[in-house]
Amino acid sequence: MGYEILGLPLIYYLAMLGKVIVVFLFVLLTVAYATYAERKIIGHMQVRLGPMETAWHGLLQPIADGLKLFFKEEIIPSQASKLVFLLSPFIALVPAFIAFAVIPFGDTIEIAGYKIPLQIAAYYDTAAGKVIDVNVGVLYILAMAGMGVYGIVLAGWSSNNKYSLLGGLRSAAQVISYELAASFALVAVFMLSESLSLQKIVADQAGVFGWYVWKQPLAFILFCICSVAETNRTPFDLPEAENELVAGFGTEYSSMKYAMFFMAEYANMVTVSAVAATFFLGGWQGPTPWPILNFVAKVYFFMFCFIWIRATYPRYRYDQLMRLGWKVFLPLALLNIVVTGIVVTLFK
Amino acid sequence: MVSLHSYLILSAILFSIGTIGVLTRRNAIVIFMCVELMLNAVNLTFVAFSRYLGNVDGQIFVFFVMTVAACEAAVGLALMIAFFKNKESIDVEDVNLLKW
Amino acid sequence: MLESLFFLIVAAVAVLSGILVITCKNPINSALSLILTFFCVATFYVMLEAPFMAAVQVIVYAGAIMVLIVFVIMLLNIKTETDKRTSHAVLISSIIGLFVLFETIYFLNRSSLTGSKGLMDSAMIKSVGHTEIIGKALFTDFLLPFEITSLLLLVAIVGAVVVSKRKI
Numbered sequence: 001m002g003y004e005i006l007g008l009p010l011i012y013y014l015a016m017l018g019k020v021i022v023v024f025l026f027v028l029l030t031v032a033y034a035t036y037a038e039r040k041i042i043g044h045m046q047v048r049l050g051p052m053e054t055a056w057h058g059l060l061q062p063i064a065d066g067l068k069l070f071f072k073e074e075i076i077p078s079q080a081s082k083l084v085f086l087l088s089p090f091i092a093l094v095p096a097f098i099a100f101a102v103i104p105f106g107d108t109i110e111i112a113g114y115k116i117p118l119q120i121a122a123y124y125d126t127a128a129g130k131v132i133d134v135n136v137g138v139l140y141i142l143a144m145a146g147m148g149v150y151g152i153v154l155a156g157w158s159s160n161n162k163y164s165l166l167g168g169l170r171s172a173a174q175v176i177s178y179e180l181a182a183s184f185a186l187v188a189v190f191m192l193s194e195s196l197s198l199q200k201i202v203a204d205q206a207g208v209f210g211w212y213v214w215k216q217p218l219a220f221i222l223f224c225i226c227s228v229a230e231t232n233r234t235p236f237d238l239p240e241a242e243n244e245l246v247a248g249f250g251t252e253y254s255s256m257k258y259a260m261f262f263m264a265e266y267a268n269m270v271t272v273s274a275v276a277a278t279f280f281l282g283g284w285q286g287p288t289p290w291p292i293l294n295f296v297a298k299v300y301f302f303m304f305c306f307i308w309i310r311a312t313y314p315r316y317r318y319d320q321l322m323r324l325g326w327k328v329f330l331p332l333a334l335l336n337i338v339v340t341g342i343v344v345t346l347f348k
Numbered sequence: 349m350v351s352l353h354s355y356l357i358l359s360a361i362l363f364s365i366g367t368i369g370v371l372t373r374r375n376a377i378v379i380f381m382c383v384e385l386m387l388n389a390v391n392l393t394f395v396a397f398s399r400y401l402g403n404v405d406g407q408i409f410v411f412f413v414m415t416v417a418a419c420e421a422a423v424g425l426a427l428m429i430a431f432f433k434n435k436e437s438i439d440v441e442d443v444n445l446l447k448w
Numbered sequence: 449m450l451e452s453l454f455f456l457i458v459a460a461v462a463v464l465s466g467i468l469v470i471t472c473k474n475p476i477n478s479a480l481s482l483i484l485t486f487f488c489v490a491t492f493y494v495m496l497e498a499p500f501m502a503a504v505q506v507i508v509y510a511g512a513i514m515v516l517i518v519f520v521i522m523l524l525n526i527k528t529e530t531d532k533r534t535s536h537a538v539l540i541s542s543i544i545g546l547f548v549l550f551e552t553i554y555f556l557n558r559s560s561l562t563g564s565k566g567l568m569d570s571a572m573i574k575s576v577g578h579t580e581i582i583g584k585a586l587f588t589d590f591l592l593p594f595e596i597t598s599l600l601l602l603v604a605i606v607g608a609v610v611v612s613k614r615k616i
Contacts, residue, residue: 146511
């Protein structure tokens with residue numbers, strides 16, 4: 001392992017590849033079983049059993065669903081804008097996955113004498129004696145969150161269908177409004193940590209009482225609600241409101257491409273959960289001494305909340321949604337920033 | 349390291365593409381996008397110079413250019429919507445009220 | 449060597465997508481190509497050790513301005529442009545564009561880089577952090593322009609609402 005590329009040992013690159021594969025498989029498995037968990041949990045909440053037929057208690061249901069979708073006929077509307085129609089499922093799916101590149105999911109581990117940080121876009125600088133990660137990690141996450149909207153908007157537009165177009169436009173307006181409030185909620189956090197690097201943000205939250213959720217409760221609540229809206233989940237799932245818009249932007253999609261939108265929605269849930277866990281619940285610094293377990297448990301907790309909310313609340317109306325975003329959440333987030341700024345200046 | 353020269357030539361090419369676009373297209377939104385492309389080419393020059401001269405001022409300038417571009421997008425698109433309401437078109441050749 | 453190769457590939461993508469912006473008949477396709485160009489420019493910012501600028505480039509250009517443009521194209525439901533421009537006009541504008549290009553490259557080759565070298569080098573960016581450098585410059589030397597920027601944004605918001613709300 002004595003080789004070096006661009007001044008770094010080869011094992012760093014191998015480790016990075018390994019991390020990419022592990023995280024990718026983790027997200028993929030979580031996405032697959034989140035659909036199962038959702039049906040099961042909502043089933044039990046509504047005093048039903050949920051899927052029971054495929055294997056023991058329906059455990060193989062996601063695989064059966066996947067196979068079914070895979071073998072369905074692929075339909076492309078004849079008047080659709082073909083290239084954009086084919087491209088938009090990918091545009092929806094990819095940002096959800098690559099946002100994971102900067103999220104630390106564990107402490108630094110040691111392999112063959114080299115220290116490997118458990119974060120994809122990071123390496124251990126032996127000369128400086130610290131982990132070097134993306135200097136602008138937070139901004140990277142915000143940028144990728146902003147890209148997700150294109151998939152939905154373009155799917156709506158390229159289908160050449162009134163319902164799809166309306167679904168796409170609604171989604172664009174909704175995601176833009178709520179993304180703003182969610183970003184402003186995060187601003188308060190990095191005002192406290194004084195860094196945009198996620199390593200630093202996690203390192204600052206040592207111990208359960210060091211978590212930013214205690215210092216920034218308002219930001220936490222705002223971020224959680226806004227991320228539900230951003231991922232287009234109930235009670236904010238207006239882009240795909242069945243009773244008004246058929247299936248929204250996904251009306252014309254079938255087979256694997258439909259499955260990709262489905263995956264994108266769940267992958268976004270995982271990403272947002274991971275971001276919330278990292279910013280507010282201390283990332284891998286948590287109650288138990290096992291970093292990776294801490295992180296995964298927190299992500300699954302947020303996923304459970306997503307499903308729980310879906311089973312509990314009815315859908316908002318479109319004007320209520322917009323009013324909530326612009327007249328309640330945005331001013332509250334700004335107020336939070338001002339208060340945090342004053343407190344930080346006074347007590348530093 | 350890639351030389352400053354390559355960055356400057358690249359941004360010159362992008363700028364010229366933007367210029368040709370502004371001159372040839374008639375759709376106001378496409379013209380607007382070409383202007384954004386030209387702004388980006390200039391931004392690239394600023395950042396390249398800033399990096400090679402070791403002076404941060406160029407990047408600050410890019411920051412301001414981006415802000416102005418954002419304002420321009422908001423007001424420009426509002427103008428286009430207003431124009432579309434009147435003429436049902438955003439073709440720049442239909443902007444002819446002051447022409448004689 | 450690796451870096452130059454990477455630069456060439458990304459530059460080729462940037463130029464090709466730039467050409468697509470001005471040749472696509474459909475405005476949505478133009479917008480998509482422009483987003484690709486913006487991503488390429490963001491990549492160059494990363495190569496120039498300006499990660500903050502790259503992130504802001506993606507957030508502001510690709511994430512905000514282009515979403516707005518795509519939104520307006522969809523809202524107005526603009527159809528494919530019927531080409532009324534004569535090939536004559538296209539030829540003249542292409543000549544002007546190419547003239548601009550050759551002029552720039554000509555003067556670029558004749559000139560040389562002068563001026564004193566500043567403090568910001570790779571080592572400094574690595575130890576202080578790019579965001580910190582930008583932040584410090586923005587809130588000390590450039591505080592007044594920064595504040596004026598906020599005024600500009602306010603004016604733009606008010607202007608956009610007023611212009612698009614009423615019939616003019």
